[in-house]
Amino acid sequence: MITVTAMKWAPSFAAGQVRDHRVRWILNEVGWPYEVRLVDAPTMKSKSYRGDLQPFGQLPVLEEAGRPPMFESGAIVLDVAMRAGRFIGAEGTADRAAAIQWVVAGLNSIEPFLFNVAEVDYFMDDEAAKAIRRPVVVSQAKVRLAMLERALDGREWFVGDAFSVADLMMASVLKIARNLDLLSDVPALGAWQQSVLARPAHVKAEQDQMSEIARHSAADMRYDAVPKEA
Ligand SMILES: N[C@@H](CCC(=O)N[C@@H](CS)C(=O)NCC(=O)O)C(=O)O
Structure with a gap:
């Protein structure tokens, strides 16, 4: 078990x-x-x-x-x-390589930007320092999210023609963005995330x-x- x-x-x-x-x-x-x-x-x-x-x-x-x-x-x-x-493509295929790439991208190239905003909103007590840092980290996160939306380019899935761990991880990471209201400028990405999160699993x-x-x-x-x- x-x-x-x-x-x-x-x-x-x-x-x-x-x-x-x-x-x-x-x-x-x-x-x-x-x-x-x-x-x-x-x-x-x-x-x-x-x-x-x-x-x-x-x-x-x-x-x-x-x-x-x-x-x-x-x-x-x-x-x-x-x-x-x-959900990860067959061993040795380009689809598997791409799925791994997008999982790491979610964790390494997206999540840190979202976490910077979360840290300000949830953990910073100093209001003056917060007022200076928040616009900076929000702007950086939004730039990243816009790039991600462009990379997805209206497709249903990050890799190939089916759900994969790439979609699981990216939709999971983007939960932080949704909670922090960072998805308003990337409606296509937000809609894509909603559809992935609706999976029963x-x-x-x-x-x-x-x-x-x-x-x-x-x-x-x-x-x-x-x-x-x-
Ligand atoms: N990179 C780790 C991060 C793990 C992590 O930050 N876990 C959090 C919960 S989401 C935790 O255990 N927090 C409690 C703590 O740090 O005391 C992973 O993806 O598993």
Whole structure:
């Protein structure tokens, strides 16, 4: 049996977007059953978790009997798709290379720009510093999103003529942009994302994560019990 690690609770801006939703999504797409292990902050930050599961004290982690545990949501999505032989093109083909390329582009060339805006909106307290930084990072993110919309060029899928991990990862990454209202200038990209997120495998992944979060509270994360050295 596969186990996916997820947070007991997350703040409302993150509910439905915590990165384990990507792992649940690909597992739902390929039809592999899995269990979810909900963890709190002291567990994630513990020496044993970092030593055995995720060196940075984060999630998701995919655990599976007979295999070493795996971290990094992008790596897990790629690995599951390759092992299932679905949604990633055949081995050695140009479609597989392009699918991998777009997964990495989502994580490496789009997500950091969106995260810069998220950091300002969700984590910066200094209002004066925020007022200076926000327009800069919003503008940079919007330029990137416009480039992405041009690259998609009205196609239904990023690679070939079918849904692939490229679409999964890009639509997942763009959830941050939707939450931050950054998609208004790229309506075609926004509409494309909506259609990909409507896939039942994603809807279930998101709903499952959100309902687990709704059943818990911030106190269940026990942030005050995180070991000092973490
Ligand atoms: N690059 C990693 C990022 C993992 C990550 O940032 N996870 C967040 C949840 S989305 C986390 O564990 N946050 C809790 C923390 O850092 O304490 C991945 O894609 O798996």
